[in-house]
Amino acid sequence: MPKGLRIDETLASRRSFHFSFEGREIPAYEGESVATALLAAGITKLRCSPGDGGPRGLFCAMGVCQECVVSVAGQAVEACRLLAAPGLDVKVQP
Amino acid sequence: MSAPDAFDLAVIGGGPAGASAAIEAGRAGLRVVLLDEGRSAGGQVYRAPVSGTGASSGQPDGAVGDRLRADLAASTVDCRFDHRIWLVERGFRVHGLGPDGPATVEAPRLVIAVGAQERHRPVPGWTLPGVIGLAGATNLIKSQKILPGRRVVVAGSGPLLLLVAASILKAGGELAAVIDANGRMDWLRHAPQLMARPDLVGRGAKWLAAILRAGVPLLSRHALRRIVGDDHVEGVVAGPVTGDWDPSASGEFQIACDAVCFGYGLAPATETTRLLGVKHEYVPDMGGWRAVTLPDGSTSVAGLYVCGDGAGVLGAAAAALQGRVTGLAAARDSGHANAADAVERLLPQAARAGRFGMAMTGLALPRDGLLSAMTPETIICRCEGLRRADIDSAIAAGSQTLNGLKSATRCGMGPCGGRVCEDTAAALIAQHTGLSREAIGQSTSRPPLRPVPLGQLAGAFNYLDLPMPEPAPQ
Ligand SMILES: Cc1cc2nc3c(=O)[nH]c(=O)nc-3n(C[C@H](O)[C@H](O)[C@H](O)COP(=O)(O)OP(=O)(O)OC[C@H]3O[C@@H](n4cnc5c(N)ncnc54)[C@H](O)[C@@H]3O)c2cc1C
Ligand code: FES
Numbered sequence A: 001m002p003k004g005l006r007i008d009e010t011l012a013s014r015r016s017f018h019f020s021f022e023g024r025e026i027p028a029y030e031g032e033s034v035a036t037a038l039l040a041a042g043i044t045k046l047r048c049s050p051g052d053g054g055p056r057g058l059f060c061a062m063g064v065c066q067e068c069v070v071s072v073a074g075q076a077v078e079a080c081r082l083l084a085a086p087g088l089d090v091k092v093q094p
Numbered sequence B: 001m002s003a004p005d006a007f008d009l010a011v012i013g014g015g016p017a018g019a020s021a022a023i024e025a026g027r028a029g030l031r032v033v034l035l036d037e038g039r040s041a042g043g044q045v046y047r048a049p050v051s052g053t054g055a056s057s058g059q060p061d062g063a064v065g066d067r068l069r070a071d072l073a074a075s076t077v078d079c080r081f082d083h084r085i086w087l088v089e090r091g092f093r094v095h096g097l098g099p100d101g102p103a104t105v106e107a108p109r110l111v112i113a114v115g116a117q118e119r120h121r122p123v124p125g126w127t128l129p130g131v132i133g134l135a136g137a138t139n140l141i142k143s144q145k146i147l148p149g150r151r152v153v154v155a156g157s158g159p160l161l162l163l164v165a166a167s168i169l170k171a172g173g174e175l176a177a178v179i180d181a182n183g184r185m186d187w188l189r190h191a192p193q194l195m196a197r198p199d200l201v202g203r204g205a206k207w208l209a210a211i212l213r214a215g216v217p218l219l220s221r222h223a224l225r226r227i228v229g230d231d232h233v234e235g236v237v238a239g240p241v242t243g244d245w246d247p248s249a250s251g252e253f254q255i256a257c258d259a260v261c262f263g264y265g266l267a268p269a270t271e272t273t274r275l276l277g278v279k280h281e282y283v284p285d286m287g288g289w290r291a292v293t294l295p296d297g298s299t300s301v302a303g304l305y306v307c308g309d310g311a312g313v314l315g316a317a318a319a320a321l322q323g324r325v326t327g328l329a330a331a332r333d334s335g336h337a338n339a340a341d342a343v344e345r346l347l348p349q350a351a352r353a354g355r356f357g358m359a360m361t362g363l364a365l366p367r368d369g370l371l372s373a374m375t376p377e378t379i380i381c382r383c384e385g386l387r388r389a390d391i392d393s394a395i396a397a398g399s400q401t402l403n404g405l406k407s408a409t410r411c412g413m414g415p416c417g418g419r420v421c422e423d424t425a426a427a428l429i430a431q432h433t434g435l436s437r438e439a440i441g442q443s444t445s446r447p448p449l450r451p452v453p454l455g456q457l458a459g460a461f462n463y464l465d466l467p468m469p470e471p472a473p474q
Helices: A034-040 B016-027 B060-073 B134-144 B159-170 B184-189 B198-213 B271-275 B315-333 B339-364 B368-373 B388-396 B402-409 B422-433
Strands: A016-021 A024-029 A069-072 A075-078 A089-091 B009-012 B032-035 B078-080 B084-089 B093-098 B101-106 B109-112 B116-118 B131-133 B151-157 B174-180 B218-220 B222-229 B233-240 B253-256 B259-264 B266-268 B280-283 B288-291 B304-306 B379-381
Touching: A016 A034, A024 A034, A034 B134, B009 B016, B009 B315, B016 B032, B016 B060, B016 B109, B016 B315, B060 B315, B084 B271, B109 B315, B116 B134, B131 B134, B134 B151, B134 B159, B134 B259, B151 B159, B151 B222, B151 B233, B151 B339, B159 B174, B159 B198, B159 B339, B174 B222, B174 B233, B174 B253, B198 B218, B222 B259, B222 B368, B233 B259, B266 B288, B304 B315, B315 B339, B368 B422, B379 B388, B379 B422, B388 B402, B388 B422, B402 B422
Parallel strands: A016 A089, B009 B032, B009 B109, B032 B078, B109 B304, B131 B259, B151 B174, B151 B259, B174 B218
Antiparallel strands: A016 A024, A069 A075, A069 A089, B084 B093, B093 B101, B116 B266, B222 B233, B233 B253, B280 B288
16 A cells, blocks of 8 residues: 555554445555545545535544534544544445 | 433543543542543543554653553543533533443533634635644644645644644655744744743744754745635645734735645633533633633632633643642542642642743734635635625624624534634624624534534433523623
8 A cells, every 4th residue: 555645654564454435445544534544545525515515625633623524324424533444334425 | 311420520521631630630539530532531732643552652742641641541530532522511410422322420520621622714715625724733643644735835823833844844744835924023022931831942943943954935924815726725825914914915926735734723612611601701812712710720610620721722731730730629629638738739830831821822813914815705604604795794784793693694503513613703793893802702502512413312312402501691
């Protein structure tokens, strides 16, 4: 897996796996949030704002702003707080 | 629902303030429960890294955080992580949503140590993916171990600016520019208070040296005018600022980048203390609205204590000391008389660390010239998609308080609970009307304190039956 934006020197020793975002396979390492793994994969636009229609992504990175919400099993969850897990099926918020 | 767990003291927030309070109160003999939505203690500043070993790879903050976590693990404190608190009732009942569903604890005393949130001043394009908060960037770099982008602009004010820039460089990332609204004279003006903690000044100087050594353009007395891009950040347009930080007065230039870390300091998170009807005051040098506390953390509500950045943004060193004082004060007030001496012994140290923090917070405070960068089309309330023109016309039509603006426009009614937009909205009302922040007020805090999926609370509560406290007197 290319290192890219990841900066953990111990990366090689961490378990890696894949989850799915809108049907695309996203590589992730244990302990990463969904937002982190998506950022590493070059995906930053996570939804369109229901208010103004503009593109939105990770913003506060601490569970306050709700800009990064994605959908898992029909529930809205913050991508910055959601731990990536093998086989997780993540969708854009409808 | 089964009966809630009962304790002598509940602590919300496991950052340096809350964790220190819990440890001290536990040592003094109280039965303590500590709740935090994070996966371990440490809070914003000492958040544990994701990497396998758990040890924080030799960084100074990492070592302090590891020690805090070890002390907590060795204590009698009942730690409940991954618990997002969404409602607190007087008396006190604390309602959270944990990994196993809704959970409630009860205690006659409560310490609120929920920390701070970032303060923003919008510019056109700040909603683009690739723009993240300065505070949030520390989280990504330190804890998630990822860079915000390949070529980053760091912009805004205050100590986090230098911290984020230096951490990007240290991790081997590329910095396009550091854009600081303050000039050297502004930093020097705060030097006397900063010298209360020469050790911390030394760290700041090291960050600055690293930035200069790397040859990164450090643009003092500059600010962003807009952020450009289509579906993602492609660059920023910046310009020199006036004394009031107006960046639109003279020339501008463009810098290419694929990420922007952007923020103007921190403000205390007051939603919980507002909900509980604690008295608040507006103190710019402590980050704005704060719960009024005595030096020992006690408030206008009996049995309720507030400490750390949530009681005024004074930084990590002050937060830990204040936390210890507050935990001991709670023990003292519960009848453990021997804790009283320890409170008195620690107070001067906490005050010294506080003076340093106040200087840093004052330095970060945004000035009103920044409002000139907001065009009529600039989004102010990200959740509701409200533009400056929407806010301006509501103010012109008579909205003079945050609650008034909220009912006129929905500004602050989105899922973030107004944490992202309300300080800017208040600054706009102040500019239009000349009213003081006290007159403009805070907005009424309503549960949920943080967004929780309503479906998961079903059975625990009928949402419509929730108690709705009156707003705090101001
Ligand atoms: C995003 C961010 C990053 C920062 N990074 C740095 C940094 O790198 N270096 C530095 O010196 N300072 C940093 N600061 C400043 C820092 O907040 C303080 O220096 C210090 O952490 C304050 O300690 P505290 O215990 O008061 O609050 P915090 O450390 O913020 O701890 C508050 C805790 O309360 C929890 N909490 C809040 N609300 C709820 C709720 N409703 N339910 C459950 N838990 C809740 C949070 O999860 C958090 O763990 C940062 C601030 C922020 C907001
Ligand atoms: S940004 Fe205005 S309510 Fe969230």
